[in-house]
Amino acid sequence: MTLPTFEMLVDAYSAELFAYLVRILREAGDAQDCLQEAYLRAYRAYPRLDARANVRAWLYRIATNLAFTQLRRRRREADWQVRADEHQAAADASTAGRAIRRLVLARLAAAVERLPAQQRAALVLRRYQGLSYGEVAAALGGTEAAARANVYQALQKLREEFGDEELDF
Amino acid sequence: MKNSTFEQALDELMAPPSAAVTARAQAALRRRLDAAAPPLWYDRVPDTPVGPLWVAVSERGLAAVHYGADAGAWLAALQRRGFGAPARSAEHTARWRTDVLAYLRGETRRLPAQVDWRGVSVFQREVLEAAHRIPRGRVTTYRQLAEQLGRPKAARAVGQALRRNPVPIVMPCHRVVAADGDLRGYLGKHGVATKAWLLRLEGAGV
Numbered sequence: 001m002t003l004p005t006f007e008m009l010v011d012a013y014s015a016e017l018f019a020y021l022v023r024i025l026r027e028a029g030d031a032q033d034c035l036q037e038a039y040l041r042a043y044r045a046y047p048r049l050d051a052r053a054n055v056r057a058w059l060y061r062i063a064t065n066l067a068f069t070q071l072r073r074r075r076r077e078a079d080w081q082v083r084a085d086e087h088q089a090a091a092d093a094s095t096a097g098r099a100i101r102r103l104v105l106a107r108l109a110a111a112v113e114r115l116p117a118q119q120r121a122a123l124v125l126r127r128y129q130g131l132s133y134g135e136v137a138a139a140l141g142g143t144e145a146a147a148r149a150n151v152y153q154a155l156q157k158l159r160e161e162f163g164d165e166e167l168d169f
Numbered sequence: 170m171k172n173s174t175f176e177q178a179l180d181e182l183m184a185p186p187s188a189a190v191t192a193r194a195q196a197a198l199r200r201r202l203d204a205a206a207p208p209l210w211y212d213r214v215p216d217t218p219v220g221p222l223w224v225a226v227s228e229r230g231l232a233a234v235h236y237g238a239d240a241g242a243w244l245a246a247l248q249r250r251g252f253g254a255p256a257r258s259a260e261h262t263a264r265w266r267t268d269v270l271a272y273l274r275g276e277t278r279r280l281p282a283q284v285d286w287r288g289v290s291v292f293q294r295e296v297l298e299a300a301h302r303i304p305r306g307r308v309t310t311y312r313q314l315a316e317q318l319g320r321p322k323a324a325r326a327v328g329q330a331l332r333r334n335p336v337p338i339v340m341p342c343h344r345v346v347a348a349d350g351d352l353r354g355y356l357g358k359h360g361v362a363t364k365a366w367l368l369r370l371e372g373a374g375v
Contacts, residue, residue, distance in 0.1 A: 005228050006208065006228050007228060010195075010198065010199065010202065014194075015191050015195065018186065018191050018194045019186055019191070022185070022186045023183050023185075031194070032193075032194040032198075035194055035198055036197065039198055040202070043207070043208060043253070044253060044254070047209070047210055047253075047256035047258065048256050051260060104178055105178060105181060109182055124183065128183045162178065163175075
């Protein structure tokens with residue numbers, strides 16, 4: 001089996017990886033920087049990649065590691081996202097209904113933000129990026145069972161937090 | 170009810186970026202990658218009729234062919250041409266190793282001309298592509314080649330460009346000889362002997 005050319009990897013996966021990074025980082029500028037850094041790393045490492053490797057999971061793994069680094073950096077800058085979202089919620093309050101909707105989303109975003117990074121990534125990879133549990137495990141490290149548990153726990157926690165909200169969406 | 174509301178909210182939170190934002194990110198990515206050094210794979214072609222050879226390939230095609238037993242200095246020069254750190258790979262070089270060997274054994278008369286010209290000057294590339302247009306079994310002179318390129322006084326520069334050919338055999342600089350029929354020079358340890366051998370292989374009367 002032969003690996004595809006690197007240019008094919010850009011064509012095939014850059015859009016979905018960008019969407020993934022936007023979902024994890026929740027900021028398009030950061031996601032764009034991360035995407036470039038991920039592909040540059042992949043470019044340098046590609047000649048040494050095992051021909052039998054799952055390249056898609058491999059790219060997700062590189063992107064995930066970079067995204068986690070970015071998240072840690074941000075966490076040091078204290079609840080960055082919560083404030084940004086709530087600020088936006090206030091600014092967008094054109095109607096009461098819309099304001100509530102915004103607020104609910106901001107709360108949910110904050111809850112996602114509080115998830116352990118592994119759970120958060122597992123949830124996004126499985127539910128929104130369409131990776132199999134095997135691929136999630138390959139992208140995040142660890143077993144398929146751990147990937148399943150991470151997705152389950154992430155949804156569990158979010159549901160709990162969401163359930164506390166006495167708001168109609 | 171609550172559950173589906175939750176899922177709806179989560180889906181909205183996880184909405185993908187717009188096509189325009191994605192296209193912008195992809196364009197920026199391509200610019201960044203174009204500026205980066207491309208990966209390079211190389212491997213040895215042992216036991217050819219002209220001695221051991223090395224080939225190096227990139228994404229775009231053949232990057233270099235080298236006559237000799239040792240690849241160290243050659244690989245360093247390739248990095249100076251702007252390629253990334255080379256990795257030895259039988260797999261990635263398989264097609265070129267097979268093709269070059271088949272050509273040298275006389276099993277095929279054609280070689281693909283897909284070359285990665287990164288780090289090669291425009292003039293040198295023109296010279297080598299002109300050499301590639303010389304039919305198999307024929308030779309031309311340095312001066313004739315210079316005239317073809319519209320630079321009749323540049324025979325010496327043409328010679329220099331051929332002497333530094335990064336992809337010998339594939340870009341057949343061996344088909345260019347001196348006006349008096351002297352083979353003049355060639356690459357590798359056995360230089361002119363190799364050149365004569367290649368020309369005989371191709372059926373040129375030398």
